[in-house]
Amino acid sequence: MRLPFATLAISLAVLASPPAAVAMEDFVLEDEVALCSSCHGEDGIPIEPEYPIIWGQEYFYIYTQLRDYAAGRREHDLMTGIAAEYTRDQAKELAAYFAEKPWPAIPAQIEDGDYQLAEKGITGGQCSACHGKWQGDSRIPRIAGQQPAYLVQTMHDFKNDVRMNAPDLNSTMKQLDDPTIDALARYFTTIAVQ
Ligand code: HEC
Ligand code: HEC
Structure with a gap:
């Protein structure tokens, strides 16, 4: 009985997956990390201000985001496309790798009136x-010391129902006007990372 079931499972997997997922049978962690680092930074500082820091982010949060992108619950x-290439186990390996890294320091960027x-x-x-x-905890992301331009963008994505993987946040962000979102993003750069 095992063989037909296995065959069916394999053909369904092939049908459901883009060709690239098959290539990921050759998953080599260092090669994939090199891909991630081309945007998220060789030293943990992303190459663009709108790209998030992932070094030292919570393991479970990184893993869930990769799965949410892959499943279309969060779109970008x-x-x-990148996240869709990985199996759950591969996503876990990537999450564990980046969660182990030290969070990189970025300069504080505060303006008058931001604290209030x-x-x-x-x-x-x-x-x-x-x-x-x-500071983050499991599914809750670390936000202290995160790139402010990324935070502004993702808070607007929640507010405008573009980012749909955390429904509570959509209603929360609708209560915040644009100056408050900007002030929050800068304020988070001033919170010491523990
Ligand atoms: C071509 C550039 C690029 C590459 C390559 C890339 N990323 Fe990203 N990543 C981004 C951008 C831009 C975002 C922000 C997307 C958004 O706003 O939803 C992001 C978001 C993320 C997030 C969500 C972070 C958060 O705070 O919510 C995680 C986790 C992540 N990437 C992990 C990875 C991993 C792991 C790899 C390698 C397998 C990788 N990325 C490769 C550009 C990239
Ligand atoms: C009910 C609990 C809850 C409340 C209240 C809440 N958050 Fe969150 N927040 C979360 C969770 C959980 C996530 C991660 C969602 C996910 O998995 O994508 C998150 C994600 C975020 C992110 C995205 C971080 C990233 O790396 O992409 C920001 C920014 C954020 N919250 C800011 C805030 C701010 C500012 C407030 C108050 C105005 C707030 N949150 C209120 C639970 C909450």
Whole structure:
């Protein structure tokens, strides 16, 4: 009984997968890491301000994001196709690799009035109930010290229902106006990474 079932499973897998997924049978962690590093940075500092730091991010958060991109729950021109190439186990290996790295420091970028606006947004959105001191915990991403231009973009993606993998965040971000989102993103650069 085992053989026909296995054959069916394989043909379904082939049907459901783009050709690239088959190539990932040759998965070599270092080669894939080199691909990630071409954007997320050789030293953990991404090559563009709108690209997120992933060095030292929470293991489970990285893994879920890769699965969410692969499944279309979170869409992005670059990441959707990349994440779709990996099996769960491969995504776990990548997540474990990057989670182990030290979080890289970026310069603080604060402007007058940011603290007041940010604190108002945090109180109103009850962010601390989930994010605590912004250091991350399992499925909750580290936000302290994250690239501000990336944070601005992703907060707008929640607000505009572009990023759909965390429904609570869509309604939370709708309460924040643009100056508050900008202030929050800069404020997070000032929080010490523990
Ligand atoms: C061509 C550039 C590029 C490459 C290559 C790339 N990424 Fe990304 N990655 C991005 C961008 C841009 C984003 C932000 C996407 C968004 O706004 O949803 C991102 C987002 C992510 C996120 C979500 C981070 C967060 O804070 O939510 C993770 C995790 C991630 N990438 C992991 C990887 C891994 C692992 C690899 C290698 C297998 C990789 N990326 C390769 C550009 C890239
Ligand atoms: C109900 C719990 C909860 C509340 C309240 C909450 N968050 Fe989150 N937040 C999360 C979770 C969980 C994620 C990760 C979602 C995912 O898996 O994509 C997240 C993701 C984020 C991200 C994306 C980080 C990244 O790397 O892409 C930002 C930015 C963020 N939250 C900011 C805030 C701010 C600012 C507030 C308050 C105004 C807030 N959150 C309120 C639970 C919460």
